[in-house]
Amino acid sequence: MSTIQNKKLIGFAAYSGTGKTTLIKEIVGILKKSNYRVSVIKHAHHNFDVDEPGKDSYEIRKSGAENMLISSSNRWALMHENHSNDELSLNDLLNILDKIESDITLVEGFKAENFPKIELYREEIGKNRGLLSNKDNNIIAVATDTNIEVKRNLTKLDINNPSDIATFIINYLNMNK
Numbered sequence: 001m002s003t004i005q006n007k008k009l010i011g012f013a014a015y016s017g018t019g020k021t022t023l024i025k026e027i028v029g030i031l032k033k034s035n036y037r038v039s040v041i042k043h044a045h046h047n048f049d050v051d052e053p054g055k056d057s058y059e060i061r062k063s064g065a066e067n068m069l070i071s072s073s074n075r076w077a078l079m080h081e082n083h084s085n086d087e088l089s090l091n092d093l094l095n096i097l098d099k100i101e102s103d104i105t106l107v108e109g110f111k112a113e114n115f116p117k118i119e120l121y122r123e124e125i126g127k128n129r130g131l132l133s134n135k136d137n138n139i140i141a142v143a144t145d146t147n148i149e150v151k152r153n154l155t156k157l158d159i160n161n162p163s164d165i166a167t168f169i170i171n172y173l174n175m176n177k
Contacts, residue, residue: 009104011113013118031170040106044109089113104169115138131151140155
């Protein structure tokens with residue numbers, strides 16, 4: 001069994017513009033209120049920065065530090081310059097997170113990786129593209145804003161009801177407290 005399958009992990013797969021990040025933020029808040037420790041891994045298809053020019057950590061990293069870890073009593077962050085340009089797999093990132101206590105890991109992106117996912121489908125975004133679940137057997141549920149037909153026997157969720165989606169995640173991962 002792969003390392004990914006042993007994790008309390010669930011992803012969100014959708015076309016761009018469907019509202020993955022907005023929904024994940026809401027679900028994280030709901031899970032946090034239920035005393036779950038949640039980690040999120042988000043895939044980016046572009047160059048990004050979480051630090052600001054002019055800040056010490058940014059300037060040190062830009063001066064050539066391969067790793068810049070900044071820490072305070074409130075949070076810490078590690079920025080690593082990936083000079084080899086070899087993108088890490090989801091499994092690689094999960095191995096990094098293994099050192100951090102977390103009950104549930106939510107994943108945005110990594111559509112091509114094999115792990116359980118909830119498809120988010122909004123009719124105005126995907127009506128000419130079809131359902132991802134027709135091609136991805138890792139999708140375990142479809143959260144949608146319309147009454148759609150799915151080819152497999154998948155759980156249908158209301159994309160506009162993050163509480164129900166959070167409950168589905170807890171039940172799917174057998175996380176009931």
